[in-house]
Amino acid sequence: MRSWAFSVEVAETVMPDPVDLKDKLAQVTSLWDPKVIAALNDYHFKIARIEGAFVWHSHPDTDEAFMVIDGKLRIELRDGAVELVPGQLYVVPRGVEHRPVAEEPCGILMVEPAGTVNTGDAGGERTRSGDEWI
Amino acid sequence: MRSWAFSVEVAETVMPDPVDLKDKLAQVTSLWDPKVIAALNDYHFKIARIEGAFVWHSHPDTDEAFMVIDGKLRIELRDGAVELVPGQLYVVPRGVEHRPVAEEPCGILMVEPAGTVNTGDAGGERTRSGDEWI
Numbered sequence: 007m008r009s010w011a012f013s014v015e016v017a018e019t020v021m022p023d024p025v026d027l028k029d030k031l032a033q034v035t036s037l038w039d040p041k042v043i044a045a046l047n048d049y050h051f052k053i054a055r056i057e058g059a060f061v062w063h064s065h066p067d068t069d070e071a072f073m074v075i076d077g078k079l080r081i082e083l084r085d086g087a088v089e090l091v092p093g094q095l096y097v098v099p100r101g102v103e104h105r106p107v108a109e110e111p112c113g114i115l116m117v118e119p120a121g122t123v124n125t126g127d128a129g130g131e132r133t134r135s136g137d138e139w140i
Numbered sequence: 141m142r143s144w145a146f147s148v149e150v151a152e153t154v155m156p157d158p159v160d161l162k163d164k165l166a167q168v169t170s171l172w173d174p175k176v177i178a179a180l181n182d183y184h185f186k187i188a189r190i191e192g193a194f195v196w197h198s199h200p201d202t203d204e205a206f207m208v209i210d211g212k213l214r215i216e217l218r219d220g221a222v223e224l225v226p227g228q229l230y231v232v233p234r235g236v237e238h239r240p241v242a243e244e245p246c247g248i249l250m251v252e253p254a255g256t257v258n259t260g261d262a263g264g265e266r267t268r269s270g271d272e273w274i
Contacts, residue, residue, distance in 0.1 A: 020220030024228040044231050046205045046251060049183065051229060071180045075227070086154030093209070094158040095185060097178050117180060117251060 027053065027075045031113040033140050038132060040116065040124055041140035050120045052136060059107045063128035070098045070118045077112030081105070161187065161209045165247040167274050172266060174250065174258055175274035184254045186270060193241045197262035204232045204252045211246030215239070 030043045034055045044051040053075065062082075072081060072090060079090040081098060082105040088096050098104045106114070125133040164177045168189045178185040187209065196216075206215060206224060213224040215232060216239040222230050232238045240248075259267040 020217070022217070022220065022222050022230070024222055024224050024230040026228050028227055044205070044229055046203045046231050047234075047253070049251075051205070069180045071178070071185070083154070083156075086156065088156050088158055090158050093162055094160050095178055096156070096158040097180050100181075117183075119181070 025051075027115060028113075030140055031055065031075055034113075038124065039134050040136040041138055042120075042136070043140060045120065046117075048120050049117060050122075050136075052116045052118070053140070054114050054116070054124075055111065056106060056108045056114060057111045060105055061125055061128050061130060061132055062103055062105045063126035064101050064103045065098075065118070065122060065126040066101050068119050068122055069100050070116060070122065072096050072098070072106075073115040073117075075113040075115055077108060077110055079112050079114055080107045080109070082107055159185075161249060162247075164274055165189065165209055168247075172258065173268050174270040175272055176254075176270070177274060179254065180251075182254050183251060184256075184270075186250045186252070187274070188248050188250070188258075189245065190240060190242045190248060191245045194239055195259055195262050195264060195266055196237055196239045197260035198235050198237045199232075199252070199256060199260040200235050202253050202256055203234050204250060204256065206230050206232070206240075207249040209247040209249055211242060211244055213246050213248055214241045214243070216241055 025043050030053055037055050040052040040054040042050045042052050073095050074090045074092045081088045084103050090096055124136055159177050164187055171189050174186040174188040176184045176186050207229050208224045208226045215222045218237050258270055
């Protein structure tokens with residue numbers, strides 16, 4: 007009986023997974039605790055579950071972009087407020103005091119430089135590093 | 141008859157408008173012609189209507205983030221492809237050759253440094269400056 011050694015070359019087709027925002031959000035168990043889901047150069051896309059009111063703060067060195075994945079977000083500013091629902095985008099300019107508020111449970115997407123801290127210049131016990139990936 | 145001069149101080153509540161992605165997309169009339177809808181420091185959020193296949197190209201100096209507003213986007217890579225629907229995100233790393241393809245009309249959101257050209261290192265007649273706001 008003969009035996010042959012042979013190999014078959016299979017064309018490998020790589021299908022990288024996109025990042026699914028709702029799937030990622032489902033993995034977040036803590037509130038007001040941003041998790042990184044993607045990097046763009048030295049910027050991070052972060053998601054967070056939020057409910058209630060956060061602390062007033064600003065980011066002196068960077069703008070901060072907000073989108074809503076699920077629910078409704080109100081970004082209070084010192085002289086007004088912005089209401090965001092899914093499909094909408096708002097950029098809080100650097101140095102502008104703001105306070106995110108969600109009357110009901112809400113999932114948000116933020117884009118900002120890596121290392122940007124959630125409480126900005128306010129600090130305090132609600133500060134999270136925001137550099138954990140999920 | 142007497143007359144009084146008086147003034148009433150009204151507390152002004154500013155309600156800035158968020159950027160509504162579908163509203164903005166409805167204003168775009170050309171294909172493969174990115175328009176800026178928001179700035180985040182020196183980065184731009186851009187939207188584009190696309191249909192069919194774009195040119196193979198890469199961006200040697202920057203990553204490029206893609207999301208889908210409406211429809212389905214396939215980002216072809218030299219060794220595979222990524223399929224994106226609304227609610228999903230994919231970042232093409234700098235230097236990686238890619239070709240966006242939409243079998244049906246599609247609306248996309250991109251995030252990248254201001255001044256990033258749509259055709260990257262490929263150039264050619266489909267190049268757009270990508271710095272027009274809408």
